[in-house]
Amino acid sequence: MVPAARRGSDGLQVQGGAGGVAARTDDLEQAAGALQSAAGGLAEAAVAAASVAARPLLLATGVLAPLTLARAEATLVAALAGSRGIVVAGLRLETLALRLRAAALGYDVAENGARAAVGQLELAAGRLVAAGVLPLVPLAAATSVVTVPFGVAVSRVGLRLPFPVPAQWPRAGGRLLEPLVAALPGAITPPAGPLWNPGASVPGLAGVLADAGRAGPFLHESGSVVVTARPAPAVPPRGVSDLLARVAACYPAAGAPPGSVRVEGVSGPDGRRAWVVEIPGTQEWSPRPGPNPADLTADVAALGGASTAAAATVVRALELAGAGPSDPVLLAGHSLGGMLAAALAADPGFTRRFRVTHVVAAGSPLAGYRVPAGVAVLALEHDDDLVPALDGAPDPDRANWITVRRSPRRGRSPAAAHDCLAYAETGALVDASPDASVRAWLAGLTPFLARPGATARGLVVVGRRTS
Amino acid sequence: MDGNWVRRCAGEVGELSEQVRGLAAGLGAARAESWRSLAAEDYRATLEEQQRALAATAAVLDDARAALEAHARAVEDAAGGPLGALAGKAAELLGLHP
Numbered sequence A: 001m002v003p004a005a006r007r008g009s010d011g012l013q014v015q016g017g018a019g020g021v022a023a024r025t026d027d028l029e030q031a032a033g034a035l036q037s038a039a040g041g042l043a044e045a046a047v048a049a050a051s052v053a054a055r056p057l058l059l060a061t062g063v064l065a066p067l068t069l070a071r072a073e074a075t076l077v078a079a080l081a082g083s084r085g086i087v088v089a090g091l092r093l094e095t096l097a098l099r100l101r102a103a104a105l106g107y108d109v110a111e112n113g114a115r116a117a118v119g120q121l122e123l124a125a126g127r128l129v130a131a132g133v134l135p136l137v138p139l140a141a142a143t144s145v146v147t148v149p150f151g152v153a154v155s156r157v158g159l160r161l162p163f164p165v166p167a168q169w170p171r172a173g174g175r176l177l178e179p180l181v182a183a184l185p186g187a188i189t190p191p192a193g194p195l196w197n198p199g200a201s202v203p204g205l206a207g208v209l210a211d212a213g214r215a216g217p218f219l220h221e222s223g224s225v226v227v228t229a230r231p232a233p234a235v236p237p238r239g240v241s242d243l244l245a246r247v248a249a250c251y252p253a254a255g256a257p258p259g260s261v262r263v264e265g266v267s268g269p270d271g272r273r274a275w276v277v278e279i280p281g282t283q284e285w286s287p288r289p290g291p292n293p294a295d296l297t298a299d300v301a302a303l304g305g306a307s308t309a310a311a312a313t314v315v316r317a318l319e320l321a322g323a324g325p326s327d328p329v330l331l332a333g334h335s336l337g338g339m340l341a342a343a344l345a346a347d348p349g350f351t352r353r354f355r356v357t358h359v360v361a362a363g364s365p366l367a368g369y370r371v372p373a374g375v376a377v378l379a380l381e382h383d384d385d386l387v388p389a390l391d392g393a394p395d396p397d398r399a400n401w402i403t404v405r406r407s408p409r410r411g412r413s414p415a416a417a418h419d420c421l422a423y424a425e426t427g428a429l430v431d432a433s434p435d436a437s438v439r440a441w442l443a444g445l446t447p448f449l450a451r452p453g454a455t456a457r458g459l460v461v462v463g464r465r466t467s
Numbered sequence B: 001m002d003g004n005w006v007r008r009c010a011g012e013v014g015e016l017s018e019q020v021r022g023l024a025a026g027l028g029a030a031r032a033e034s035w036r037s038l039a040a041e042d043y044r045a046t047l048e049e050q051q052r053a054l055a056a057t058a059a060v061l062d063d064a065r066a067a068l069e070a071h072a073r074a075v076e077d078a079a080g081g082p083l084g085a086l087a088g089k090a091a092e093l094l095g096l097h098p
Helices: A025-053 A056-063 A066-081 A086-106 A111-118 A136-141 A147-157 A165-187 A202-213 A240-248 A296-303 A309-321 A336-345 A348-353 A414-418 A420-432 A436-443 B003-030 B038-079 B082-094
Strands: A002-007 A012-015 A021-023 A224-232 A260-267 A273-279 A328-334 A355-362 A376-382 A401-406 A455-466
Touching: A012 A420, A025 A066, A025 A086, A025 B003, A056 A066, A056 B003, A056 B082, A066 A086, A066 B038, A086 B003, A086 B038, A224 A309, A240 A273, A240 A328, A240 A355, A240 A376, A240 A420, A260 A309, A273 A309, A273 A336, A296 A309, A296 A336, A309 A336, A309 A348, A309 A455, A328 A336, A336 A348, A336 A355, A336 A376, A348 A355, A355 A420, A376 A420, A401 A420, A401 A436, A414 A420, A420 A436, B003 B038, B038 B082
Parallel strands: A273 A328, A328 A355, A355 A376, A376 A401
Antiparallel strands: A002 A012, A002 A021, A012 A401, A224 A455, A260 A273, A260 A455
């Protein structure tokens, strides 16, 4: 039995957490067997229908009634090989059985792998990793239940039917090959592609780029920063949506100085303090690094696991706010901000000084960060937002790491899908979600949130990268 | 060469149609109900779609059976005339037997 994801009536898809669900792979195998048995039955039906259509005596009756014979033959051909015909139906069942077997095989890896195997392929997002698809290859070789008998029937009775198998096979086979095709850009990109370097990955490639940046003017991340800070009025956040709205308020477009992060110290009625850090995403897209630490250079460096001036800004912010080593810290970020949050939570040097207990990340690729098991992670992803998939891997599925996905509204642009306030809307659904995993996860946020007797003070810290 | 033989062909196609309907119903055994996840929901939706597709396949086979039955009637009508005798003789010479 392995954990998986589930879809709630609120449109959220939740993976991981305390309320996980399960799959029995022997049931999947049994179901795949039933599918292949049905496909075998269709193969027999295809042979029988082909033999009727090609009977010489039946064809000879055309001398007596050519028009009705032509119609009968046309309908037989359609029943055999038309778009709603036996052969196509058999191929579909074969393909479904194949995918189900792949899901069973892949279930010990991750629910996302299983979903990709039987559901829509999320190719643009690059979620499929080639390793998860390799089990399909020997299975694909075994998918001859329909095609071989049909081919034998065709050759035996000498039929030359306009059946659409040539058109259908590439489509059915293409679905099997699509993941491999999708993996090709990574595979053929020397020197970091997996064919050239089996250990390579998207974060690995980002690391190569970040390393290369050290020798040139582009993407050169110094990792150094100077900061200025000013107090700001604050009240404790009310939930995930409020947290993300506050992250959105750290962007220059919302009036904050470029390179800002915000720290809020929340004191409970018992006097205990907890700290919330709100980290926005990328604000500068030039590959040439500038003073704003939240730029493309930081994106590449953070994806590659390198130190960044933006992360250094967070460190200085907590220092200036007065966070103690035993105070719980929640890092909330959007896009690059979420990556920085995960990177800091995974950084032993940071966690020796600050006790990170929670990470809330919206629209961030997080799979590449080795966040310790003791840190509770909530990752929000929109299906039409490509940014969370930049790491090319699914998030881990574990008890205190929840990935909540939301399907898009129709016609939304990629930019709108990635917008921090759009994630704040999704955060409101999370706050109201009845999902057991989500409720359990949110219960842990109590020290950071508004409650009777709780107060807060804020600090806005502006980082400037230094060379 | 007679209409009854063509009608028997139509009957065979009708049996194929029932066979396909049986296969569609049998797909219910492949629902893997113990599997609960997003992938499972996608899978079961696809499976139901395949059941509907098989029902459509059976309907197309019904059309083929009906077309063959219509052809059988046309053959019977034509077989009674001079062309029928000629065609029967030609089939005999060519060794075409039901």
